[in-house]
Amino acid sequence: MGIIVVKPGVLATIQDLGRYGYQNQGVVVGGSMDQTAARIANWLVGNDESEALLELTLAGTELRMEREAWIAIAGGDMEPITGQGEKVPQWRPVRVDAGTTIRFGRSVNGCRAYVALAGGIDGEMRLGSRSTYLRGGIGGYDGRALRAGDRIEARNEPAKFAVSRLAESQSGSLRFPLWHAGGFAVAHSDVAVIRWMPGAHYDWLSEEGQSAFGDGTFRIGRQSDRMGYRLEGEGRLGQHVRKGELLSEPVTIGTIQLPPDGNPIILMADRQTTGGYPRIGHVATVDLPVLAQLKPGDRLQLQRVTSMEAEKLLIEAEREMTMLGKAIELKLNG
């Protein structure tokens, strides 16, 4: 069951839910940036949520199906179309005929799209994960980003689908059901609201610095990638932060560091395991998928919550995800 990468686009990698258990050795966690979309995409084709899938970034990917297969596309909306110009429906299982080409355009909402393949994508398993660790050169597809000509295979026999029931609708080389999970797509907004809680060094900021940070609107900087997002705001936070030396301490996804230049960095999937900059805050885990869908130039507004609230929000979101997972399972297996 092969998918040929005709064009990789800006950046396409194989990811799963991350590489855990080796952070004490300096090995980054990695994994899909938007784990909500990644998990749902896998569920939609009957996979376990931990299967590897493709993470496409911003624009320009083109894939060709060597054989007929069930796929699901979720996450950022790159308005995928087939070579014949039919829209490929997203957030639902889609059966694609052999020989079909799928072209992803420039993202109109979000930054990263996930493509799951029934049976899971077979990537190199290293240190317990198939995620591509670009800097370490391991996992996924030879530890590197996908290139034109790469062939991606399914790992398992795909789950048996009730094709007649799922393929309610047809458009050219595509068959798909009318239901979808698009309600879980990150809503488009001019300014994304990202909830955060203060970190250990929040009080290193003067009062002025705290209000410039907490009430500020920021832009995602150009030098933002899977390792971290740079926030650019009007307030120069560097002037309002106490100077001091810190011992390197562990950090985690969503940690907001403040380097001397005064532009905060939010650590993302490919973050280092430890860091020596002041930790002024942490993004609530529940909002990481929203953040992962922001691209350079997008704006965000920070909204302060307590860590107790962040925890409650996460538990609530996970409850909804569990219900969605069950609903999809029922639809697939009826």
Add this chain to the structure above:
Amino acid sequence: MKKPYKMSPLGDSSVLIQFGDRMDELSHRLVMEAVRWLDAGRFPGYIECVPAFASVAVHYSPIQVLRSLDGEERMRETVYETVCYRVEKLLVHIDAVTESDSEMKNVRTVAIPVCYGGEYGPDLEEVAAICGRSAAEVVRLHSDADYLVYMIGFAPGFPYLGGMPEEIAAPRRGTPRAVIPAGSVGIAGGQTGVYPLATPGGWQLIGRTPIKLFRPDADAPSFLQAGDRVRFFPITEEEFLSWKDNESVDGLR
């Protein structure tokens, strides 16, 4: 007895356990002891722990912890508090580590061969000039010292080493190099380290080791582990080029 640590949230899915705010061997011993108890007692929802100089992070899954609540734990208001409670139970014996425990148990000493100077250590002469010593003296001081691996971080397998003699401290280069080859041994301020992967960097490079510090196929991908003692020893260029990685170094342990 008072707990020798304090706990605070690191976001909503990790707790940071701090034993101090300085780089010293007592804090380090407490950190290593905590890691031992945490890894031995991995509670439901525990993902992993990450040691640093004077602190340990415990990363956990709030959902898994929530699903595993038992009895009196239900009384706690948050998952975070439950995790703190579980951590405290695991670290109840940690007071036993005091300054009177002069030797740590199970310490491993690892000898690392280094080809100093020349094309492998292009900044050796400059470091010697900065320190007002000969290159040979810098090599002798660097390779005579006992180092302690406080933590692994920054890059896979990168050791933060303590114990470099102050006499050979040298500031970072004004302009960082675009690529530093894997295995490079460098000095930055009062610290020395070895680059496991080719990366950009501003360290003064005094030599290179043929040993691979990041081994993604090994069970322990980092050649060095927090808590290891390290010695560097000089080798010639011929020895560098013909170095057989594993067996020879294991023999020196």
